[in-house]
Amino acid sequence: MDTKKKQGLILVIDDEWESAIVKHMCRKLEEEGWRTLCVDLGDTPKTGDNYENYALYAIEDNNPDGILLDVRFGEHRDDQFKGLEILQKIVKQYPRLPVLMFTQYAQGPEREIAVRGTLQWNSPVDFIDKLAGADEVILRLRRLIGDTPEIMKLGELISLDIHNKVVFIHKPGSSPQLIDDINGIKFEILKELAITWYKSPSELVPFNKLERYFEGEEARASLRVRIREIKDSLGKTMGIRFGASDLIMNIRDQGYRLSPPDHY
Amino acid sequence: MYNYPTLQRLCKLLGLFVSSVGIVLVLISPLFSTEYFPYVLVIEPITYAGVLCALLGFALISAAYVVPRFIGKKTSTGVDRGTMEQWSLVTQRYFEMFHHDLGRPLSRILGKERELRASLKYNNVEESEGTIDLLDEIERQVPNFRLMMSNIQALIQLELPKTSSEIQPVEPEAIIRKIIDRYTPIAKETGKEITWWSDPQSFGVVSSNSAAIEHIVTNLVDNTMKFADKFIEICLTKNEYAFQVKVRDDGPGIEPDYQRRIFDRGWTPEIGRGQEKTSSGLGLFIANTLAKGYGGAINVASDNSKMNSYTEFILELPIIKVK
Numbered sequence: 001m002d003t004k005k006k007q008g009l010i011l012v013i014d015d016e017w018e019s020a021i022v023k024h025m026c027r028k029l030e031e032e033g034w035r036t037l038c039v040d041l042g043d044t045p046k047t048g049d050n051y052e053n054y055a056l057y058a059i060e061d062n063n064p065d066g067i068l069l070d071v072r073f074g075e076h077r078d079d080q081f082k083g084l085e086i087l088q089k090i091v092k093q094y095p096r097l098p099v100l101m102f103t104q105y106a107q108g109p110e111r112e113i114a115v116r117g118t119l120q121w122n123s124p125v126d127f128i129d130k131l132a133g134a135d136e137v138i139l140r141l142r143r144l145i146g147d148t149p150e151i152m153k154l155g156e157l158i159s160l161d162i163h164n165k166v167v168f169i170h171k172p173g174s175s176p177q178l179i180d181d182i183n184g185i186k187f188e189i190l191k192e193l194a195i196t197w198y199k200s201p202s203e204l205v206p207f208n209k210l211e212r213y214f215e216g217e218e219a220r221a222s223l224r225v226r227i228r229e230i231k232d233s234l235g236k237t238m239g240i241r242f243g244a245s246d247l248i249m250n251i252r253d254q255g256y257r258l259s260p261p262d263h264y
Numbered sequence: 265m266y267n268y269p270t271l272q273r274l275c276k277l278l279g280l281f282v283s284s285v286g287i288v289l290v291l292i293s294p295l296f297s298t299e300y301f302p303y304v305l306v307i308e309p310i311t312y313a314g315v316l317c318a319l320l321g322f323a324l325i326s327a328a329y330v331v332p333r334f335i336g337k338k339t340s341t342g343v344d345r346g347t348m349e350q351w352s353l354v355t356q357r358y359f360e361m362f363h364h365d366l367g368r369p370l371s372r373i374l375g376k377e378r379e380l381r382a383s384l385k386y387n388n389v390e391e392s393e394g395t396i397d398l399l400d401e402i403e404r405q406v407p408n409f410r411l412m413m414s415n416i417q418a419l420i421q422l423e424l425p426k427t428s429s430e431i432q433p434v435e436p437e438a439i440i441r442k443i444i445d446r447y448t449p450i451a452k453e454t455g456k457e458i459t460w461w462s463d464p465q466s467f468g469v470v471s472s473n474s475a476a477i478e479h480i481v482t483n484l485v486d487n488t489m490k491f492a493d494k495f496i497e498i499c500l501t502k503n504e505y506a507f508q509v510k511v512r513d514d515g516p517g518i519e520p521d522y523q524r525r526i527f528d529r530g531w532t533p534e535i536g537r538g539q540e541k542t543s544s545g546l547g548l549f550i551a552n553t554l555a556k557g558y559g560g561a562i563n564v565a566s567d568n569s570k571m572n573s574y575t576e577f578i579l580e581l582p583i584i585k586v587k
Contacts, residue, residue, distance in 0.1 A: 019371075020375030020376045021371050024379050130367065131367060131371055131409070133449060135448075200441050202451075202459055203441070203460055252497065254499075259457070
């Protein structure tokens with residue numbers, strides 16, 4: 001089963017797109033299921049203006065789902081903040097297109113200049129520094145773009161098919177195994193936890209968000225029982241007994257947080 | 265805000281002018297006789313005026329040198345604010361000039377390191393322990409470098425006058441989420457668990473300074489990462505007037521004697537124990553100074569008893585609601 005649904009196209013606009021750090025980033029994005037396309041000037045002189053023109057054409061031609069944009073294009077004084085000019089044009093022409101800007105330091109004066117420009121505070125534009133790990137970039141893109149994939153992999157061992165409402169266990173060396181007793185409310189609870197985990201892995205899901213699947217005064221107790229059942233169902237197939245601080249954790253009686261295992 | 269150096273220069277110029285006029289008047293006074301100006305106390309009034317002008321001029325020049333030492337508000341470094349602002353502007357310009365170049369060597373090393381790691385994994389090559397250590401060390405030092413650069417920037421900003429444009433609509437929840445994104449992989453690598461939540465869940469928008477919030481909370485989380493045993497919790501909450509970010513760890517706690525010193529510039533627990541410093545001791549100082557600068561505060565609660573030890577930093581910043 002292909003658990004990595006194609007999630008769309010990320011356009012990379014960076015004069016250093018052939019550098020190891022950008023290439024590594026693109027590879028990680030592709031492992032995540034995104035396609036990547038780098039703006040390449042070919043034999044055209046590598047000036048900021050040329051990057052701007054090529055980038056705007058590339059957006060028009062390819063209709064990307066998200067953009068990774070560098071701030072600095074070369075050493076020429078005029079091109080040191082070229083990325084911000086390109087950003088302003090993108091925001092003006094495509095106000096809903098998510099843009100993640102690569103800066104050297106995400107809170108530097110560059111951001112201040114950009115924010116004081118054409119950006120609205122709620123524009124789908126975010127800043128991340130170029131030294132950030134690929135996982136950090138992926139999380140930012142997930143939140144900026146907003147969609148969740150139809151098949152969501154929770155770590156290396158569990159996946160959720162959101163469309164068909166089923167859960168699979170992936171054992172090394174064998175085909176994915178369907179878990180048939182996580183359905184109905186249990187699937188919805190796991191889905192709720194998984195969607196939050198997908199966009200923000202350390203974030204807790206508060207009780208009230210999970211208790212809405214239950215009626216009556218015993219909602220909290222019913223939720224606790226369902227969580228235990230989910231853990232038991234997954235644990236039985238994986239041959240693991242999940243304890244209180246495994247897989248789905250109750251944090252300080254505020255809510256639950258998913259912590260999927262990566263290995264047996 | 266007064267611009268002290270300009271005021272000082274004006275004072276000196278005015279003093280020089282007035283004293284020069286005074287000296288000229290004294291010098292030319294013998295040319296005038298009592299038919300123009302009647303004597304007072306046997307001295308010609310024009311001499312009086314000249315002496316007074318000269319004294320006033322000298323007083324102005326002296327004041328230009330002496331007064332700023334007394335009225336110039338001292339900064340955290342002991343230098344008066346006016347001078348510090350000048351230095352900070354210069355440093356900021358240098359930092360802006362070089363900040364890209366400072367990161368470039370590391371970004372190149374990092375790119376190569378990540379490519380090498382991917383290539384080893386892809387080709388199923390069994391790495392030697394030394395290779396893994398080297399690759400891990402490079403990754404481990406990156407967050408330190410990022411925080412160090414951000415702290416240099418914050419230190420420069422601390423000495424600059426605040427402008428109203430720094431206050432903008434911000435979503436504290438989004439800022440916290442970004443910081444956690446950065447620290448979650450580090451926590452995972454060291455066997456620690458970070459959990460965070462916002463109460464209420466949709467926190468909304470407040471008017472504040474996003475860079476300041478990010479600097480403060482990053483320093484608090486970074487500090488917590490060093491001392492936590494297994495669990496780190498970050499909670500964003502609010503009341504009618506203020507919002508709070510609570511950063512809690514299950515580490516060994518802070519000795520009561522040290523609690524009042526942890527926000528001192530350059531202070532680290534090693535200083536308290538007479539050992540060599542392992543960090544700059546600037547993180548909590550920056551966090552606390554920034555919080556105060558935006559009308560807030562950081563409080564610390566800690567228990568260093570063997571059972572249930574913990575430390576909790578509570579950042580509180582005023583809410584300015586966005587209309």
